[in-house]
Amino acid sequence: MHGAVLYAPHDVRVEDRPDPVIEEPTDAIIRLVATCICGSDLWPYRGADEVPAPRPMGHEYVGVVEEVGDAVTTLEPGMFVVGSFWASDNTCEICRSGYQSGCVNRVLMATIGTQSQLARIPLADGTLVPTPESPEPDLVPSLLAASDVLGTGWFGADAAEAGPGKTVVVVGDGAVGLCAVLAARHFGADRIVAMSRHPTRQELARHFGATDIIVERGEAGVARIRELTGGLGAHSVVEAVGTQESMVQAIRSTRPGGHVGFVGLAHDVALPGDELFESLVHLHGGPAPVRRYLPELIRLIVERRIDPGKVFDLILPLDAAAEGYRAMDERRAVKVLLTPDGGVPWAA
Amino acid sequence: MHGAVLYAPHDVRVEDRPDPVIEEPTDAIIRLVATCICGSDLWPYRGADEVPAPRPMGHEYVGVVEEVGDAVTTLEPGMFVVGSFWASDNTCEICRSGYQSGCVNRVLMATIGTQSQLARIPLADGTLVPTPESPEPDLVPSLLAASDVLGTGWFGADAAEAGPGKTVVVVGDGAVGLCAVLAARHFGADRIVAMSRHPTRQELARHFGATDIIVERGEAGVARIRELTGGLGAHSVVEAVGTQESMVQAIRSTRPGGHVGFVGLAHDVALPGDELFESLVHLHGGPAPVRRYLPELIRLIVERRIDPGKVFDLILPLDAAAEGYRAMDERRAVKVLLTPDGGVPWAA
Known part of the structure; x- marks a missing residue:
């Protein structure tokens, strides 16, 4: 064969x-x-x-x-x-x-x-x-x-506890991130924010249910999420990249008590313990x-x-x-x- | 004054x-x-x-x-x-x-x-x-x-989802860890394992509801938890120390899908992203x-x-x-x- x-x-x-x-x-x-x-x-x-x-x-x-x-x-x-x-x-x-x-x-x-x-x-x-x-x-x-990719995005949205009444942010516009948008819509999220700077991926994200697109990344992206959420951060954030920057961005975009579902295969990531501690987020993820x-x-x-x-x-x-x-x-x-x-x- | x-x-x-x-x-x-x-x-x-x-x-x-x-x-x-x-x-x-x-x-x-x-x-x-x-x-x-200390141990046990049918491990035998043992008992955990090598603290842990005491630390402590849990790891682990060693010990003591409640004030902790990813644990904690x-x-x-x-x-x-x-x-x-x-x- x-x-x-x-x-x-x-x-x-x-x-x-x-x-x-x-x-x-x-x-x-x-x-x-x-x-x-x-x-x-x-x-x-x-x-x-x-x-x-x-x-x-x-x-x-x-x-x-x-x-x-x-x-x-x-x-x-x-x-x-x-x-x-x-x-x-x-x-x-x-x-x-x-x-x-x-x-x-x-x-x-x-x-x-x-x-x-x-x-x-x-x-x-x-x-x-x-x-x-x-x-x-x-x-x-x-x-x-x-x-x-669908099962992984689904797990990410599930781990992030996407659901009614919630603002869900998806970091990463690859296939997994786009499927997480689709899952968040299925779970009934109120607002679904796709972080993407690629027009074709933005279009697919909207097709799958994204209500907002944010093109900024890193600290600027976090600031935009804070603006959208009355300064509090999102209830649910799906991390679908797997880098240090994206993990930190995901944690900083989440409100105290909120949920980060991380499904990007982690490479060279070291999470700062003090920041994770102070963030009060829930973190769950891994191989879906x-x-x-x-x-x-x-x-x-x-x-x-x-x-x-x-x-x-x-x-x-x-x-x-x-x-x-x-x-x-x-x-x-x-x-x-x-x-x-x-x-x-x-x-x- | x-x-x-x-x-x-x-x-x-x-x-x-x-x-x-x-x-x-x-x-x-x-x-x-x-x-x-x-x-x-x-x-x-x-x-x-x-x-x-x-x-x-x-x-x-x-x-x-x-x-x-x-x-x-x-x-x-x-x-x-x-x-x-x-x-x-x-x-x-x-x-x-x-x-x-x-x-x-x-x-x-x-x-x-x-x-x-x-x-x-x-x-x-x-x-x-x-x-x-x-x-x-x-x-x-x-x-x-x-x-x-009681409220913090309580939050640790709650974040670790201690409850009926579960084996709960508490890493740290300070006042917060001991109160987490008490909370786990209140939440109805089946088995409560206190990690402690101090006789007076062991005694108080047993008074608060610990069913097992493990004196080993680090990798040896993880191995003992694996032995106690059919090789799977505990359902719930409360981390009440805040060091790199105790955080890693807590994660490695937890089964896939299990919950780590971390309430030890993190100092100089950097969580390895790949290990956290592969562990499939839930992680929640911070200032209670x-x-x-x-x-x-x-x-x-x-x-x-x-x-x-x-x-x-x-x-x-x-x-x-x-x-x-x-x-x-x-x-x-x-x-x-x-x-x-x-x-x-x-x-x-």
């Missing part, structure tokens, strides 16, 4: 890799219908993470079950499934508490790679959620978004337990109540993954969808 | 200071019945905070109203009152949300000093809570504890909104359902404050109560 492999910073190649096989009786093999490139893939792509050896890439996926291991009971070949970037058993105490991304048996899909034609999914019963029936083709991008939300997200997508697939603004064949990475690295694309078979039925 | 003043590290003097007067119509003057020395007073005492000029000390207090300003409507001379270390209006949007320590008009009592015979209390209607009647003398230490809890705490004390006054293990006349600081600095005392008039009616 074909699969994307990162050899070194800025060197992604799609090459022939061995077809995956069932390794554990709880595994499934899926044939990818669509996969994509994540903002977090850019960390190793840009050299911020070391790449000591060539590594398969990708952790987002929707596909059709091809084969299941002997212990798999809820899935069978032919089912259309959505999974998350952490494979999880969905039965341990941590999973049952809603934190499948902290599952005691979890497997990081990024170590397997899903920018490929086939993929082995560990803990398949716990990880994969089938759609009610084979989805209409135009729903595929939204279902793929549910695999990570997307599996918790998948059944509801799939339902909302199939009922056409949300359309997160709009975050994909560039569709390429898997074999052109290198161009997809370049487009995201240069911020020419918000998010790149890759079609393993090269066809794009839903874009017709 | 007499009042304690810090001149330099390890140099506390009780000296004649001017009697306070009503400065704002919302002020009250109280005559202290009891005051005390806080663990956080040790930061400047030990030189960890700069002391550019002599500063009055103390921020915990119970007393009798002596005089009120023209705008004060709920208090009158003769009432026995308890207040917190942040004076707050209790009417602004932040106060109404339960975060009086973030009140938009707040005044830090430590800038006024309450280790004294009289004290001016700003925003008196919002700040001071009268007891139902003049309390029996033996309740005074518990009511004084409510002014800070004691005012939120005061009515309930006073009720529980007056009904003799809790006895937090036991944290005071040394009682001295105000004029001997310097000895009180030494005793706490050298950990000879958990917490020192000071009697402004030198008498100790409840200890008879």
Whole structure:
């Protein structure tokens, strides 16, 4: 099969890799219908993470079950499934508490790679959620978004306790931030402020439910949020970047007793303890337990109540993954969808 | 009047200071019945905070109203009152949300000093809570504890979401940590683990409701918590120290999705963002909104359902404050109560 492999910073190649096989009786093999490139893939792509050896890439996926291991009971070949970037058993105490991304048996899909034609999914019963029936083709991008960026934005808005009567600020206008806007609207927030200086992303943020756009960043951005909120700060702030600046900006934009949901993969962040202490905010985040939300997200997508697939603004064949990475690295694309078979039925 | 003043590290003097007067119509003057020395007073005492000029000390207090300003409507001379270390209006949007320590008009009592015979209390209607009647003398230490250490431990346990079905760990065996044990018991926690290596503090922790004592610290302490919790970590951890080591220990002792309530005044803490991200914990804390809890705490004390006054293990006349600081600095005392008039009616 074909699969994307990162050899070194800025060197992604799609090459022939061995077809995956069932390794554990709880595994499934899926044939990818669509996969994509994540903002977090850019960390190793840009050299911020070391790449000591060539590594398969990708952790987002929707596909059709091809084969299941002997212990798999809820899935069978032919089912259309959505999974998350952490494979999880969905039965341990941590999973049952809603934190499948902290599952005691979890497997990081990024170590397997899903920018490929086939993929082995560990803990398949716990990880994969089938759609009610084979989805209409135009729903595929939204279902793929549910695999990570939608689920992550949803978790960010949930962790920030977005809801009625609240002003919600989203720091970061990547796909996760935009999906957090969508989630905040779904949760009924009164006012949703997207921090963005990119016209196309601003437009999508408004489509997803943003009521205000703020172009300033850092201290100037914090000052604008204070102006909007009678000097108090927002009730809820979603941090969807992962840098020191964005984390501090998020905390400073939040009122005492407010909630920061942080879902940007933290890189070189050291939170000043005294400032966090004085801020009186709630802080919650981390790798999103997307599996918790998948059944509801799939339902909302199939009922056409949300359309997160709009975050994909560039569709390429898997074999052109290198161009997809370049487009995201240069911020020419918000998010790149890759079609393993090269066809794009839903874009017709 | 007499009042304690810090001149330099390890140099506390009780000296004649001017009697306070009503400065704002919302002020009250109280005559202290009891005051005390806080663990956080040790930061400047030990030189960890700069002391550019002599500063009055103390921020915990119970007393009798002596005089009120023209705008004060709920208090009158003769009432026995308890207040917190942040004076707050209790009417602004932040106060109404339960975060009086973030009140938009707040005044830090430590800038006024309450280790004294009289004290001016700003925003008196919002700040001071009268007891139902003049309390029996033996309740005074518990009511004084409510002014800070009990309210702070209570907030820590509340922020950590201590409750039925949960294992709660308390890091720190000072008065705040011990009161967090008491609060966790009140909230109905199943198992309460006090981290302490001091026999007398262990004994008080058990009296307040600790079911387990762990003497190890740092990584060894984390390993013991993991052993006790099936490898998962505790549901709730209260951090009541404020150092880098204790904060990291608290986070590492908490399971994914669990809650850390941090109430130790943070000094030179920088939280590693990647570790916080991967931990999936909730983090909430800061200067406790004691005012939120005061009515309930006073009720529980007056009904003799809790006895937090036991944290005071040394009682001295105000004029001997310097000895009180030494005793706490050298950990000879958990917490020192000071009697402004030198008498100790409840200890008879």
